[in-house]
Amino acid sequence: MPAVCPLRGYAWGVAAPFICTVVNWPMRDLLGQPSILMIYLLGVFLVATCYGFGAAILASLLSAPLFAYYFARPIFSFAISDLENMVGLAVMIVVANLTSNLQDKARQQAELALQRERRTNALYQLSQALADASDQMAVARVAVQHIYDQFGAQSVLLFADDQGKLIYPDGDPLACSLRHVSLSGAQGAFQLDKDLPQSTPDSPFFYPLERSQSALALLAIHSQNGPLDADPNLSGFFATFRSLIAQTLQRLHFAEQAKSATLQAETEALRNALLSAISHDLRTPLTRITGAAGALIESGNDCTDEDRQDFGKVIFDEAQRMSDLTGKILNMARLSSGKIILHQDWNALEEIVGSALTRLNNSLLDRPVRTQLPNSLPLVWIDAVLLEQVLINLIENAIKYTPAGSPIDISAEKLPTGLQLVVSDYGHGIPKNMEEKLFEKFYSLETETQEGGVGLGLALCRAIIEAHGGSMRAANVVGKGAAFIMDLPLLEPPILNWEDAGMHTV
Template sequence: MKTRSPSNWQRARYLLAAVLCVLTTLATVPLREVLDLANIVMIFLLTVFVTAAWLGRGPAVMAAFLGVALFDFFFVPPHLSFAVADAQYLVTFAVMLAVGLITSQLAALLSERTQEAQAREHDTQALYDLARDLGGTLTVDQARDIAQCFLGRLDLDVIVLVADNSRPGLLFQQYGGRRLSELELTFARSTYEHHTLVETDALAGLGVAIVFLPLVAPTHILGVLALAPRSDDVDSLHSQRPLLEAVASLLAITLERLHFAAAAQRGEVQVAAEQLRTSILSSLSHDLRTPLTSLVGLADTLAKPHLPENAIETATIIRDQARAMHHLLSNLLEMARLQAGNIPLNKEWQAFEEIVGSSTRLLAGLLASRKLEIDLPKDLPLLHFDAVLLERVLCNLLENAAKYSPEGSRIQLVARTRDSFLEVAVGNDGAGFPVDRLDQVFELFARGEQEPAVAGTGLGLAICKAIIIAHAGTIVAENRPGGAWVRFTLPLGTPPAMEEEATR
């Protein structure tokens, strides 16, 4: 079935206006001997008003002129003639025409405003329904399908392009529709980079996307909304531009909500996994430390001179391995407690030199085969730190420096004050850290080499980093010619004033 075109409807409106004027004339001609001419004029003006309200401004103007002509021809003497016997009727014609034109203008304007208000109300209700539907979406595909259902009534195909920032360059992840051409992607990139709408009317009717709207959220731009009309009626598309921009805004807010919801979910999963790992490490460490301590004590008891030499050697090996496992479990427990934040820092103002001395005494056996060089400033001020934890940091760094350096080589411990912090560096002469893994050496269970010959678990540097960060410091690993450095910083602060004893 053929649909009525706009031009045919325009002609029909003028024809209906003429029919109304003719019907008014036919209805009032029998009454011209009964009604005064002024009352008949009012009837014609009523016809003009009805025409304006029903058919619009143009037909109403035609009805005003036609009404004056019909009134002159059928009601003004001499009848059935356009001649006017009394010149006063000319004033009647002028007033009738003026009133008819003004009335038609006002009535048509009121009708247009009413239609615009109804259209805005319809659009507002439709956008409200769209926002309600988008508020319940869980994926980008669902949001795109809802937008397609909404804009499909305007003969538009919807394609949502979400920017993929995980890879270098501007790439889009497409949702819905056919695969866009390189030309269309160029328009989409321009829209994304300049945050402005792009229209390509010259491509209308070719079945390609010609409108690209940026999906701008309150915090940043997320992607592009590409619209491909199913017809070549570009004028109707332009008239719907405010509606399209509102849809793009709602879609951008929805995509941002989905983005933050996914980030929050990932964060919750990571926190739960971290808590589970911490609790497992803590539980295992607590349960295994007691039997290992007993094992070390029993091995020491067995290693007596009255036993055969091979039995003493076996007991010594058992003792050393038990001690190594005890050290490992201690590190695991301490790392779990540090990550859980359950260790309160017992900070006091104290001398850094004392920590260096106690650490070197604890590792005297391991450092005996190395050349230890200690360089500390003579005027080093007091620092505010937890002595037990910082001693663990120095012990771990010195132990690593000894493990990964040959016997007889040099190990350096250097401290310098810089601005508002103390910088401490521990270095050795060895192979250094792998260049491509410098950023990973402070992670849990990370080793300097993929398959190191030196025994270890990769917890030492991770524990050092956790302790230094808890002291509001920084720690980095770097290579140097012929070896490696691990540097950490501690804030200097302002030591309390020392009270001098009163002398007499």
């Protein structure tokens, strides 16, 4: 509610009795003196309602002589001969004073209620804005803006760097409306963890924001009207303001700690899973290599050429297996860090599928592979080597987890959204609710079997497809087993100009 000018109120306190006199005079013969007194009382009441107790007292004191002079017998005289008029005038003054006092208190209560409502709304808006703040800089912007809106004061929220020294929020002018701050004085308040007054008339007041017995930041405020907490009317409101800001900073601090702890736990779990998977997968080939090499050494000259060939094959196969495992881990690390470079070119999907099947000839001895690749498939802009590795990993998985002799299907089709490539098998399918779990690093359905892998194959496949801008998912197909579906984006292939190439059609 806007403040009322005192002079204006007292002016109405003087004018109201004369207005009531002007109103009463033409009707003096029709109205009785009690009614005339009620009109004066109404005027006092209206003045009290609009302008407070002081103006109402002035109006009541003026109403008495005006009533006595114009309406109490003898008229045009301040003498009152009628006892009834004297009592009525006294009652009017008392009632006017009581009414004015009650009205003034009611008005003050209304103003106080309105002030509380405004402050509650301001605190609600501040809490809502702070709830949306995702970092310290966002908190600084909210704090500076709301302090200016509510208190008309310039401020800055200072945070400590890694060495514990306070610094300005660089790079964001909205987070700082106060630049002339002595960082040495601010540092002293921050280290002492207590409010410090102004050292000079132009210097700000320092308020450390603390929660759980530790300072989180320092609020510097410059107000033309002195410290905000010195005014009893503003002290509690300003303290709540600071408390909300400090709580938000503490929430962000705890959230950062929780995130760091979660990341550390995930890193530790990933490290343990990596060590467990690698130690498991390396143990078998190392044991076979050691056994074959030991047998070859111990047999000496007694070893036949056929035995040497067998031992050498075991050593070569197991060393190749270890090399493949190491390659998967390195590729996964490169893809996860974004450091791998795609060597993309226009390739025919049929050639990539054929190359992958050729490399798996020894593994596909009794496995029929059925391909459904329409001749109308367009060229795809991909890294042929990496996509071939994806197909090899998926086919090896199908060989590992499906009954011997069961077929493997490879199909592709052009969709409005891109090219879809599917590798499906005729095994037992994927366990319920495990379709996404399969793509996690170091997860394998059969980690304890001798044929179990390190659990990077499918994770590596998805990472390669996503690096091409596509997506990969797993699903069970009715009448079959598991299917791995890859969606690759399609780009417009280049138009070949045969004449420029020196070739002519016949």
